[in-house]
Amino acid sequence: MGIRDEARERTTAAIMEAARRELAEEGAGGLSMRAIAREVGMVSSAVYRYFPTREALLTAMIVESYGHLAEALNGASARTPARRWTRLAHTLRDWARSRPHEFQLIYGTPIPGYVAPPETIPAAAAVATPFLQIGLYASVEGFRNRRLTAQMAGMTDLVPDLEPSAAAAILAELAALIGAVSLELAGHLVGSADPADYLFEALVQRQIGTLGLGGS
Amino acid sequence: MGIRDEARERTTAAIMEAARRELAEEGAGGLSMRAIAREVGMVSSAVYRYFPTREALLTAMIVESYGHLAEALNGASARTPARRWTRLAHTLRDWARSRPHEFQLIYGTPIPGYVAPPETIPAAAAVATPFLQIGLYASVEGFRNRRLTAQMAGMTDLVPDLEPSAAAAILAELAALIGAVSLELAGHLVGSADPADYLFEALVQRQIGTLGLGGS
DNA sequence: CAAAAGCGAGAGCACTGCTCTCTAAATCCG
DNA sequence: CGGATTTAGAGAGCAGTGCTCTCGCTTTTG
Numbered sequence: 001m002g003i004r005d006e007a008r009e010r011t012t013a014a015i016m017e018a019a020r021r022e023l024a025e026e027g028a029g030g031l032s033m034r035a036i037a038r039e040v041g042m043v044s045s046a047v048y049r050y051f052p053t054r055e056a057l058l059t060a061m062i063v064e065s066y067g068h069l070a071e072a073l074n075g076a077s078a079r080t081p082a083r084r085w086t087r088l089a090h091t092l093r094d095w096a097r098s099r100p101h102e103f104q105l106i107y108g109t110p111i112p113g114y115v116a117p118p119e120t121i122p123a124a125a126a127v128a129t130p131f132l133q134i135g136l137y138a139s140v141e142g143f144r145n146r147r148l149t150a151q152m153a154g155m156t157d158l159v160p161d162l163e164p165s166a167a168a169a170i171l172a173e174l175a176a177l178i179g180a181v182s183l184e185l186a187g188h189l190v191g192s193a194d195p196a197d198y199l200f201e202a203l204v205q206r207q208i209g210t211l212g213l214g215g216s
Numbered sequence: 217m218g219i220r221d222e223a224r225e226r227t228t229a230a231i232m233e234a235a236r237r238e239l240a241e242e243g244a245g246g247l248s249m250r251a252i253a254r255e256v257g258m259v260s261s262a263v264y265r266y267f268p269t270r271e272a273l274l275t276a277m278i279v280e281s282y283g284h285l286a287e288a289l290n291g292a293s294a295r296t297p298a299r300r301w302t303r304l305a306h307t308l309r310d311w312a313r314s315r316p317h318e319f320q321l322i323y324g325t326p327i328p329g330y331v332a333p334p335e336t337i338p339a340a341a342a343v344a345t346p347f348l349q350i351g352l353y354a355s356v357e358g359f360r361n362r363r364l365t366a367q368m369a370g371m372t373d374l375v376p377d378l379e380p381s382a383a384a385a386i387l388a389e390l391a392a393l394i395g396a397v398s399l400e401l402a403g404h405l406v407g408s409a410d411p412a413d414y415l416f417e418a419l420v421q422r423q424i425g426t427l428g429l430g431g432s
Numbered sequence: 433c434a435a436a437a438g439c440g441a442g443a444g445c446a447c448t449g450c451t452c453t454c455t456a457a458a459t460c461c462g
Numbered sequence: 463c464g465g466a467t468t469t470a471g472a473g474a475g476c477a478g479t480g481c482t483c484t485c486g487c488t489t490t491t492g
Binding site for chain 2: 027028029104107108109110116121124125128141142143144145147148151152154155168169171172173175176177178179180182183186187188189190191192193194198199201202203205206209210
């Protein structure tokens with residue numbers, strides 16, 4: 001870790017910072033290596049010393065965004081499981097609305113030809129974990145299909161003692177939250193439930209019932 | 217409607233057909249006006265006589281894709297509301313999996329700077345309608361917030377006599393389906409629920425319960 | 433201290449969306 | 463019918479993109 005390595009880290013951070021600014025304004029599709037280079041005062045080819053390809057930069061941004069979201073979620077605490085779920089859901093939505101492009105970078109359409117590289121998997125798991133933890137207090141009906149519960153076996157790596165059916169139900173409800181937020185961000189609710197606050201709130205209440213978190 | 221106009225329609229159709237092929241292979245982001253022009257045997261500038269901008273072409277593709285999806289959904293019939301919901305859900309998922317780029321064109325990340333033009337709204341409504349119709353047979357708890365039911369008032373234009381709370385619940389469940397399918401297509405379920413068949417099936421069963429469609 | 437490795441600059445390739453001008457054909461209208 | 467107008471398509475060109483390659487220069491390494 002000589003001076004050289006520190007300089008490299010600083011430059012890498014500067015590039016990602018510029019990339020995050022570009023991302024916030026243009027979205028993932030409009031993220032341009034040359035524009036980033038301009039912003040950090042380098043020529044475009046120099047950026048490729050740090051990220052060999054645009055995809056590599058995007059992958060780094062994805063991991064970073066997962067981290068930001070996970071951080072926000074971990075800051076959401078509440079006394080009862082029901083309240084915790086509510087807070088998690090609203091934290092997710094608020095985060096998405098304040099950083100729409102970051103949310104869409106994570107949960108939106110994959111870049112054409114892009115396949116999620118392995119390093120994004122633990123980052124994604126960090127986002128799911130706080131939701132899954134509530135599964136410890138859930139009592140769900142259904143979600144007991146044999147092969148489904150087999151698939152959920154690995155979830156105990158994230159949350160020990162988590163029931164498979166609870167894990168599956170939480171996963172499904174997390175998908176529902178992400179779906180609702182995605183539709184809202186994309187403007188699909190404009191003709192019907194806009195602003196989406198009330199629909200979202202009702203959805204969360206329904207989820208608390210479905211997950212059996214109401215009894216406290 | 218002279219010969220000239222017919223020729224124009226044919227060329228327009230040829231362009232959209234080529235665009236659909238490109239879309240299926242490259243996705244919306246990789247859709248190139250020049251590649252389309254090459255495929256129909258024109259020079260790129262000629263394409264701009266038919267679609268003044270790439271966005272205009274994309275809008276046309278979006279409307280067309282909504283139409284395809286709505287058509288598929290309208291072909292799904294079943295005797296009981298519960299079975300109809302199941303069939304609609306699976307039709308949605310199957311359609312998305314067979315045409316991932318078309319699904320993502322509709323429900324995925326909007327193109328940077330793109331805002332859905334008004335002509336897409338009725339097309340989107342045509343997709344929601346078959347789901348909303350099942351709301352006539354639903355009995356839902358919750359979703360009775362005053363302002364939410366006020367927002368749902370316009371839904372009776374699509375489905376007469378539809379209860380606002382049912383409309384809201386259906387909308388939320390449609391968002392859940394879209395969210396689950398989006399996550400599946402994006403590969404977000406690979407580490408957990410892959411293949412997603414069982415999770416999806418369990419989700420649909422849960423929805424039937426939530427919507428009160430089970431009693432028949 | 434010489435050799436190797438790393439960094440940044442610059443030029444260049446093939447591609448993109450889009451505009452502009454030009455030619456030729458079809459249509460309109462007096 | 464025939465001149466005027468509209469229209470389709472071609473071609474060149476502009477500004478931008480991701481990415482590669484080569485060339486100096488500096489820093490690190492053996």
